[in-house]
Amino acid sequence: MQQPVAGDRSIAVPSLHPSQARLAADLHCTHRVIEDPEWSLATVPHLTELCLQHIIDNFEKNPIVDHLLPEHQRKVLDRLSTGLPLAVTANLISDEDYWKRRCTERWQVCDTSSYGDSWKRMFFERHLENILKGFIPNTTDPNQVLELIPLCKDYVWKLEVDQFLPPVQVDQKEKRDDLSDTGSDLGFDKLSMHHYDLGDLITALPHLEELHLTYGVKDCGMNFEWNLFNFTHQDCCNLAAAVKMCHNLKVFKLTRSKVDDDKTRLLVHSLLDHPCLVELNLSHNLIRDKGAQAVGKLINHSRLETLDLCNNQIGHPGARALAQALAENSTLISLNLRLNHVEDKGGEAIGHALLSNTTLKSIHLGSNNLSEPTAVLFSRVLAQNTTLTSISFSCNHLGLDGGKQLLEGLADNKVLTEFDLRLAEVGEETEYFIHQIVWANWEAARLGSLQHPPTKPL
Incomplete structure (x- = not known):
């Protein structure tokens, strides 16, 4: 044993055998690892995590998800790549969160x-x-x-x-x-x-x-x-x-x-007696009177509820064909003929049909070169028809007298909740009084059906 030197305060350490020295060194190192503040058991992945990561990495070749526990399924689906082939994911993955990730990564607006x-x-x-x-x-x-x-x-x-x-x-x-x-x-x-x-x-x-x-x-x-x-x-x-x-x-x-008349007739022929069709939109095309006549036949040979023929070239013969169908129809709810050329002959024919029709709720006749004769007939429609809730005569030439006729027809009307007379030349005062009546009807309908109020009138 080494003798202490005078004045030396160190403790005497006995000499160790080489094997004992190595064991002491190993124990010292082990002690230091355990005490390392940066060391954590959490850095060692669990076997479950290793297995799940293997499934994720090899999902394309071996897709496994249905046989996993719910919590493990969630981890796999949350970490799956959105670039996987659809042949793999389409009929296998129904998780909405996964498809949400695929949508939002591909499109900005979802x-x-x-x-x-x-x-x-x-x-x-x-x-x-x-x-x-x-x-x-x-x-x-x-x-x-x-x-x-x-x-x-x-x-x-x-x-x-x-x-x-x-x-x-x-x-x-x-x-x-x-x-x-x-x-x-x-x-x-x-x-x-x-x-x-x-x-x-x-x-x-x-x-x-x-x-x-x-x-x-x-x-x-x-x-x-x-x-x-x-x-x-x-x-x-x-x-x-x-x-x-x-x-x-x-x-x-x-x-x-x-889409012109010939193509319209081709399409209509294929839609006659269609079991489910309820809405047809052929707007912004080149349909004339013969095409409109074909559509008139379709109205009474289908279950159409909504028909949009806006911005075509339909004149009064085509309008008369549609009116004839309206007079006999019991399913159509909405008809849009805006931006056509039906004129008063066509407008009057439609008005006559609406005197007997009991299903149509909305009709748009804006920009059709209509004038006072059409307004006069629709005055009768407003007085008799109890189904129409929305009419548009915007951008026509109904005139002051035509406006007065419409106002007179509205006197006892309790169902019309939308009446668009913008740029119809009926006069500001007449338009104001008509608006008051329509507004009162809309308010009454709102109070009577709070859960499903109608659209606010213009």
């Missing part, structure tokens, strides 16, 4: 109120719509759509496609130059090519209830060509056949697509 409050439905409807908007016939692989059908068919209830691209035209510039040399525009018809045929898709979607379509190109810029906006006869035949086979379709909208 509102599920238009999709039955379902994130999964929103994803598949918008995903399918985007594919259809970018589909180029003869260029895009049709399997992009066909392979998606078994994945999305149970989650698609509505499709809104506001663009259909035409096929790419080879040597299009040379063709235009050749046509310009002939001095004829007829050659442009040869350049009109058909768009994607929706038949196989629509008939394979068992829940499809709404179809909103526009045949045209958005944001074409300097590449503008008239044939980019051509809804061809073949397009119409294909669409008519598809819609006829879509037995659950309730709402059909085909707008801004240059």
Whole structure:
């Protein structure tokens, strides 16, 4: 043993055998690890976590979720990649939080109120719509759509496609130059090519209830060509056949697509006796009187409740055909004929029909070159009809006397809650008194039905 030196206060340490020294050093190190303030048992992952992470990392090759405990399912679904193939996730994952992540990462604006409050439905409807908007016939692989059908068919209830691209035209510039040399525009018809045929898709979607379509190109810029906006006869035949086979379709909208009389008759023929259709919108097209006559037949051979023919070219013969259908119809609730050319002959015919019709609640006749004769007849309608709650005569020429006639007809009316007479030239005083009567009717209806008040009148 080492002897202490005078004045040295250290404690004498006995000499150790080498093996004992190593053991003492190991014990010292162990003691230091345990006392390390930065060391924590939490840094060591549990076996369960390792297993869950393995499932997540290999989910595409071996998707496992149904056999996990609920708390483990939650952890896996919260950490799954939103880039997984739809072939893996579509029919396996129903968790709304997962589909919410996929939606919000892909689109800036997401509102599920238009999709039955379902994130999964929103994803598949918008995903399918985007594919259809970018589909180029003869260029895009049709399997992009066909392979998606078994994945999305149970989650698609509505499709809104506001663009259909035409096929790419080879040597299009040379063709235009050749046509310009002939001095004829007829050659442009040869350049009109058909768009994607929706038949196989629509008939394979068992829940499809709404179809909103526009045949045209958005944001074409300097590449503008008239044939980019051509809804061809073949397009119409294909669409008519598809819609006829879509037995659950309730709402059909085909707008801004240059639908003329011939195409209207084709579509109407496919919709006659349709079991479910309740709303038809053919607004902003090229429908004239013959097309309106065809629609008149449809009114009485279907269950239509809402019909929108706004901004077409319907004159008084077409209006008379619609009026005849109205006189016999018992299902139509709303009719929009704004921005047409029905004039007084058509307006009077519709007025006569409304003297006997007991189901129509709303009619829009704005911007139709109507004048005092129509106002006189509608004065009788206001006095007798107990169903109409909304009428619009905006942007017509009813005149002061026409306004007085309408005011007189409203004297005992208790049901009209909306009456739009803006720019109808009825005079400010008459318009004020009419507004007071309509407002009183609206207030009475509100008090009588607090849970579902009608729209506030203009």
